[in-house]
Amino acid sequence: MEPLREYEGIVYPLNRVNVDTDQIIPKQFLKRIERQGFGQFLFYHWRFDDQGELRENFLLNNEQYRDASILVAGQNFGCGSSREHAPWALLDYGFRVIIAPSFADIFYNNCFKNGVLPIKLKEEEVDQLLENAKQPYYKLTVNLEKQTVYDNHSFQAYFDIDSYPKEMLMNGRDEIAMTLTLDDKITAYEQKKQALI
Amino acid sequence: MQPKTIIDKIWERHIVHKEIGKPDLLYIDLHLVHEVTSPQAFEGLRMNQRKIRRPDLTFATMDHNVPTVHQNVIKDEIARKQMDVLEENCREFGIALAGIQHPDQGIVHVIGPELGLTQPGKTIVCGDSHTSTHGAFGALAFGIGTSEVEHVLATQTLWQKRPKTLQVKVNGKLGLGVTAKDLILAIIAKYGVDVGTGSVIEYTGEAIRDMSMEERMTVCNMSIEAGARAGLISPDEKTFAYLKGRKHAPQSDAFEEKIEEWRALATDEGAEYDRTIEIDASEVEPQVTWGTNPSMCASVNSQVPILENIKEKSERQAVKQALAYMDLQPGMPIKDISVQHVFIGSCTNSRMSDLRAAAEVIKGRKVHPGVRALIVPGSRTVKNEAEKEGLDKIFIEAGFEWREPGCSMCLAMNDDIVPPGERCASTSNRNFEGRQGNGSRTHLVSPAMAAAAAIAGKFVDVRQLETAKV
Numbered sequence: 263m264e265p266l267r268e269y270e271g272i273v274y275p276l277n278r279v280n281v282d283t284d285q286i287i288p289k290q291f292l293k294r295i296e297r298q299g300f301g302q303f304l305f306y307h308w309r310f311d312d313q314g315e316l317r318e319n320f321l322l323n324n325e326q327y328r329d330a331s332i333l334v335a336g337q338n339f340g341c342g343s344s345r346e347h348a349p350w351a352l353l354d355y356g357f358r359v360i361i362a363p364s365f366a367d368i369f370y371n372n373c374f375k376n377g378v379l380p381i382k383l384k385e386e387e388v389d390q391l392l393e394n395a396k397q398p399y400y401k402l403t404v405n406l407e408k409q410t411v412y413d414n415h416s417f418q419a420y421f422d423i424d425s426y427p428k429e430m431l432m433n434g435r436d437e438i439a440m441t442l443t444l445d446d447k448i449t450a451y452e453q454k455k456q457a458l459i
Numbered sequence: 460m461q462p463k464t465i466i467d468k469i470w471e472r473h474i475v476h477k478e479i480g481k482p483d484l485l486y487i488d489l490h491l492v493h494e495v496t497s498p499q500a501f502e503g504l505r506m507n508q509r510k511i512r513r514p515d516l517t518f519a520t521m522d523h524n525v526p527t528v529h530q531n532v533i534k535d536e537i538a539r540k541q542m543d544v545l546e547e548n549c550r551e552f553g554i555a556l557a558g559i560q561h562p563d564q565g566i567v568h569v570i571g572p573e574l575g576l577t578q579p580g581k582t583i584v585c586g587d588s589h590t591s592t593h594g595a596f597g598a599l600a601f602g603i604g605t606s607e608v609e610h611v612l613a614t615q616t617l618w619q620k621r622p623k624t625l626q627v628k629v630n631g632k633l634g635l636g637v638t639a640k641d642l643i644l645a646i647i648a649k650y651g652v653d654v655g656t657g658s659v660i661e662y663t664g665e666a667i668r669d670m671s672m673e674e675r676m677t678v679c680n681m682s683i684e685a686g687a688r689a690g691l692i693s694p695d696e697k698t699f700a701y702l703k704g705r706k707h708a709p710q711s712d713a714f715e716e717k718i719e720e721w722r723a724l725a726t727d728e729g730a731e732y733d734r735t736i737e738i739d740a741s742e743v744e745p746q747v748t749w750g751t752n753p754s755m756c757a758s759v760n761s762q763v764p765i766l767e768n769i770k771e772k773s774e775r776q777a778v779k780q781a782l783a784y785m786d787l788q789p790g791m792p793i794k795d796i797s798v799q800h801v802f803i804g805s806c807t808n809s810r811m812s813d814l815r816a817a818a819e820v821i822k823g824r825k826v827h828p829g830v831r832a833l834i835v836p837g838s839r840t841v842k843n844e845a846e847k848e849g850l851d852k853i854f855i856e857a858g859f860e861w862r863e864p865g866c867s868m869c870l871a872m873n874d875d876i877v878p879p880g881e882r883c884a885s886t887s888n889r890n891f892e893g894r895q896g897n898g899s900r901t902h903l904v905s906p907a908m909a910a911a912a913a914i915a916g917k918f919v920d921v922r923q924l925e926t927a928k929v
C-alpha cells in the first residue's frame with residue numbers, strides 16, 4: 263500500500279447523496295479475480311450510455327476533470343454492498359482522497375486498507391467544495407499529519423480521524439504482518455478458549 | 460455485577476489484544492466465504508506465502524453467481540472461472556465447501572443457520588454486508604471487505620473499533636398479515652438509512668420475542684440497510700429449539716451444557732445502551748418501497764411523497780432523484796403502480812416460512828399475464844423441503860418459475876435480470892438504482908405482498924385477499 267502524508271490534487275464534485283457501491287462499480291464487473299483493472303468500470307452507468315459510449319453530460323467525462331484525484335460527494339457515500347471493488351475502482355481510476363459529510367462504515371474501512379483516504383467534513387464545508395469545484399482544475403491539498411484540507415484561497419478545514427487508520431495510511435503498513443507479530447497472543451487466546459469447552 | 464448488553468458481553472469475550480490508540484483485536488469464531496469477494500484474498504495470501512490459520516473455522520459456498528435454471532450449466536465464462544477458483548482455493552487450503560449441487564449449497568446467510576454453524580455468542584464474519592442476518596441467533600455477525608477476509612484467513616482476528624450500542628425497541632404486536640419484512644422496512648423508513656452508522660443494533664420488545672427464528676433473520680438481515688455494523692437479538696428458547704439437532708450444532712449433552720452458556724448471554728435487566736429508538740408494531744402496515752433506498756418506503760395504502768412537503772434540502776434532492784429514476788409521479792397511490800416482474804427469494808426472504816406465506820396467497824390463483832414471476836429458494840435444503848410439502852406444484856401451476864437456489868435476481872449477477880425501465884416487486888433487501896439489472900426499478904415487499912402483486916399485476920393490500928391453507 264502506498265503511504266499518504268501530504269497530497270495535492272484536482273477536485274471532482276459529485277453532487278449526489280447515498281452513492282452506493284453498485285453505482286461506484288456495478289456488479290457485472292465483480293467477476294474478475296484480480297485487484298487491478300477496475301478503474302475502467304468506475305461509475306460505469308453514469309459515464310457510459312447503453313451503447314458503451316461516453317456520456318458527454320457526465321462531468322467526470324469532461325476533459326477538464328480527467329486528471330481529478332480528489333472526489334467530493336454528498337452524505338452516506340459508499341453505502342450498500344461490502345465489495346472492496348469499490349475502493350479498488352476509485353484508486354485504479356486515480357482517486358486517492360474522497361471527501362463527504364459521512365460514509366458507510368464498511369466502505370470507510372475498506373478505503374484505508376487500500377491507501378485511499380476518506381475524509382469527513384461538515385455538510386457546509388462539503389457544499390462549499392462542491393461549489394468551488396464547479397470551477398475546473400480546482401485544487402485542494404490534504405495534510406494527513408495535521409488533519410487539514412485547504413486550497414490556495416480561503417478554504418481551510420480540519421477533519422477528525424482515528425489514530426490507528428491514520429498511522430497505517432501515513433506509513434503504508436501491511437496490517438496482516440503487524441497482526442502476525444501478535445501470534446503468541448492469538449495462540450494464548452485459542453488455548454484459553456479450548457480449555458473452556 | 461454491572462448489567463450488560465449482549466453486544467458488550469460478546470465483544471469482551473473476544474478481545475485478544477487491547478492497546479491504547481488502537482482498535483481492539485477481536486477473535487473470529489466463524490468465517491463464511493463465497494466466490495465473489497474471496498479470490499483476491501486467497502491471492503494475497505499466496506503472494507505473501509501465508510497460511511490459513513483456522514481452516515476448521517472457515518466454511519465456503521457459492522451463491523452470488525450461480526445459475527438458477529440448471530446449476531451446472533454456466534454460460535458465463537468469467538463467472539465460471541470465479542467458481543472454479545473458489546473450488547481450487549478451498550482444496551489448496553483445506554476449507555469445507557458446499558459448491559454447486561452440493562446438498563448443503565445455498566445463499567451463505569441461509570445455510571449458516573440451517574447447518575447450525577451460526578450459534579449464539581459467536582463472532583461471525585463474511586465478505587458480504589448481509590452477514591448481519593446471523594445476529595438473529597444472538598451472534599455478533601458483520602460484513603467485511605476483501606482485505607479483511609484476507610486478514611481473517613491469515614490470523615483468525617480483526618482489528619475492530621468498539622461499536623456503539625443501539626436498542627431498537629419494538630413495542631406491541633404486529634397486526635394480522637403484517638410481517639417481519641414490513642416491520643424492518645417501517646423502522647428504516649422512520650429512522651433513515653444511516654441511523655445505525657457506527658453502531659450494533661439489538662432488537663428488543665414484544666413483537667421481536669413473538670417472532671420465529673426465520674422472521675428474526677429477516678429483521679437482522681436488513682440492519683445494514685439502516686447503516687448498522689450488525690444487528691442482533693438476545694437468544695431464547697426459540698433459538699435453542701431451532702438449533703437442536705442441526706448438523707454443526709453441539710450434539711446431545713454438549714448441547715444442553717451450551718444452552719446454559721447461551722442463556723446467560725442475553726442482555727441483563729437494566730443494561731444501558733448508547734441510544735434507544737422505538738416503534739409501535741401495531742401501527743405498521745404492509746410496506747412497499749417507492750424509491751431507490753430502503754427508507755423510501757410507505758404503506759401500500761398510501762401515496763408516493765410530494766416534494767413540497769419535504770423540508771430538508773438534501774432529502775428533497777434525494778427524493779427527486781429517486782422519483783425520476785423510478786418514473787413515478789409525486790402523490791400517486793402506491794396501489795396504482797403496476798409491475799412486470801416478481802422475485803421471491805434472497806437472504807432476506809427465501810426460507811420455508813417465506814415460501815409458505817407466498818404459497819398461501821398463490822394457491823388456486825394465476826400469475827397476471829403481464830408478469831414474469833420467479834421463486835428462488837435460499838438453499839437446496841429449503842428447495843427439497845418445499846418440494847416435499849408440494850409448494851413447488853402450487854407455484855408452477857400458478858405460473859411461477861421454480862428455480863435452483865442462489866442469490867439470483869437479488870443482485871442480478873447471473874442471468875436473472877430485470878430489463879431496463881421495468882418494475883419488479885422483490886422480496887430482497889436493496890432497491891438501489893440498477894440493483895436488479897441496469898435501469899431496473901425495484902419495489903421491496905414481503906413474500907405475501909410479492910405473491911399478491913404477481914397475481915394482480917400491481918400492488919394490493921394482501922390483507923384484503925383470502926388465503927388458502929397449504
Ligand code: SF4
Nearest residue numbers: 589805806866869870
Ligand atoms: S441474496 Fe442478495 S443480499 Fe443476500 S447475499 Fe445474496 S446477493 Fe447479497
